[in-house]
Amino acid sequence: MFVPALTETQRGEIGTVDIPDGISLHGLLDYESLISAEELDFDELLDRARRxxxxxxxxxxxxxxxxxFPTSVIVPVLAHEFGLPAPTLESVLKNEHKYWSxxxxxxxxxxxxxxFxxxxxxxxxxxxxxxxxFPFWVKPIKSHSSQLGFEVPDADVFxxxxxxxxxxxxxxxxxxxxxxARVEVSGDIRMAGGRTCLAEEIVTGTQAAPEGSMFRGDYHVHGxxxxxxxxEERSFTHLDYPARTVPPDVQQRMIDVTERYLRHTGFDNGCFNSEFMWDGETGKxxxxxxxxxxxxxxxDLFAKVDGSSNHLVAIDVALGIPPRMPHRKGEFAVAAQCLVPRYEDGFVTRVPNEEKIAALRNRFPGTVVKIDVEVGEKLSxxxxxxxxxxxxxxxxxGAPGADQLEQRYHDAIAALPFEFEEVH
Known part of the structure; x- marks a missing residue:
């Protein structure tokens, strides 16, 4: 079983999964080539992975x-060549291309x-x-996360x-x-190549994200x-599991809409996650x-609450096995991924040391801390x-309840000191 750009964190998460006997885990290419490289050549990376x-x-x-991307698109190409279960390249590109989608x-x-x-x-x-x-959002038809995405209130900002x-x-x-270039695309989509951008109406509300799989036409959501x-309502800072800010009937609407759309794209034999915004006042x-x-x-949140990482579903689908996922078998009732943000530029002069991190983990067992900056780095x-x-x-x-989860987040922020030198 091969995972492109396999990291030690992923190895640990996959370690929570019951992998079928006889299957061993291997990396394919490396993180630097696929994720952090300054330049990306899709065809060259595909050839390297193939070799x-x-x-x-x-x-x-x-x-x-x-x-x-590019991993998300390289994998269906390789899977097709090796006769393995995976979504078609076209169905993946229909989702990756924001305008086509x-x-x-x-x-x-x-x-x-x-x-739009x-x-x-x-x-x-x-x-x-x-x-x-005005105001509206602009973003490329393909980018990573929220990179090159901007809220535009006027012509100068545009x-x-x-x-x-x-x-x-x-x-x-x-x-x-x-x-x-590897798929047949209609004229207007073909003209909207990678250097095209999308302008979109700004929508507001409560945001939630279903995750699931499509296996041989069987659609299922596992969280x-x-x-x-x-x-500022611009970037998310928390992922909380299970969802509690959106009513169950609205969650079901999200699940149903995702299914209708995915079937329309021809997506099958793969995993997905979708993101929605719900306006509680209008019901939109x-x-x-x-x-x-x-x-x-x-x-990690699935592992904390359900007892297994969602890698279990991805592995099953990729092996051609009906996907399994335990439900509420984990150590915690609720869990969250929380970001430690900073909104001004600066040079990093101090990050939490191992002693501080260990003390936090002892205080709140099961807590994982991933420091994303290094001393000397300029944030921008x-x-x-x-x-x-x-x-x-x-x-x-993880925590036994929502209130305790919130308190643990604030306590963790206070226990992890960062310092900066201003940029002049």
């Missing part, structure tokens, strides 16, 4: 994608789709082609956002165009998460996006950051 698999002295029984959503779940339109960020008159009133997009869009856009946003439900893989952010120069805040650390916390 690595063919040189392996043994059978290739499963290939599993846990990362965003919105067009398909509008065809089958139009009541959940915000206003594509535009060329290299067109000096691009703003004239956008028929959505101009500044477009300038940054022009400078940085090529890193993902160019290899994404290499992937798009729903709260996605709690920061005070908005579909934000659908990702064709399990969420790694959910993995770190890769894979969104446009509105910097991520200093990621915490995974």
């Amino acid at each position: 690595e698999l063919r040189a392996f002295d043994g059978p290739v029984d499963a290939i599993i994608a846990h990362w965003d 919105r067009v398909l959503q509008r065809e089958v779940v139009p009541e959940c789709v915000p206003k 339109c594509a535009f060329d960020p290299f067109d000096d008159n691009a703003l004239d082609s956008i028929d959505i009133p 101009a500044a956002a477009v300038q940054q997009i022009r400078e940085e869009i090529g890193r993902i856009a160019d290899p994404f165009d290499q992937a798009l 729903v998460f709260d996605m709690r946003r920061d005070a 439900l908005w579909l934000i996006e659908v990702n064709t893989r399990i969420s790694q952010s959910h993995s 120069e770190m890769p894979n950051q969104d446009a509105y805040r910097y991520k200093l650390a990621t915490l995974y916390i």
Whole structure:
């Protein structure tokens, strides 16, 4: 069983899973090549992965994608070549391509789709082609997380956002165009290549995320998460499991909408997670996006609450086995992934040491602390950051109840000191 860009954290999470006898775990390519590289060449990475698999002295029984592009698209290509279960390349690209995905959503779940339109960020008159009133969001049709995503309240901010997009869009856009060249695409989608952007109506509400699988046409959701946003309503800071801010009937609507859309794209034999926004005052439900893989952010939380990482489902599907997932068999009643954010730039001068982290883990057993910055780093120069805040650390916390979970988060923040030197 091969996992591209396999990390030690993933190895640990997969260690919570009952892997079938005779199956061993192997990495494929490396994190630096697939995730953190300054430049990405899709065809070259695909060839390297192909050669690595063919040189392996043994059978290739499963290939599993846990990362965003290019991994998410390389895996279905390789799986097809090796005769393994996986979604089709076309169904994955329909979800990865934000404009193509919105067009398909509008065809089958139009009541959940915000206003949107594509535009060329290299067109000096691009703003004239956008028929959505300020404020709106802009983002490339393919990017990582919230990178190059901007809230645009006026023409000046639009101009500044477009300038940054022009400078940085090529890193993902160019290899994404290499992937798009492998499928037949209709004219308007073909014209909206990787260097195209999307403008979207801003929607507000309570955010939640179902996760599940499609296996030989059988659709199943194994968990729903709260996605709690920061005070500015721009970026999420908490993932809470199980979801409790959205009523059960609304969660079911999210699950049903996801199924209708995924079946419309032809997606099968893969995992997914979808994101929604629910307006509690009007009852309006908005579909934000659908990702064709399990969420790694959910993995430790599933293990804490249900007793197994969601890797179990991904492994089963990739091996051609009906997916299994325990329910509420874990050590904790609730769990959360919490980000430690900073909203101003700066040079990192101090991070929590191992002694501080160990003390926190002793205080709250099961807590996982991942420090995301190093002393000497300038926050604005770190890769894979969104446009509105910097991520200093990621915490995974379990608790017997929601109130205790919230208190443990605040106690953890206070116990983990970071210091910075201002940027002049």
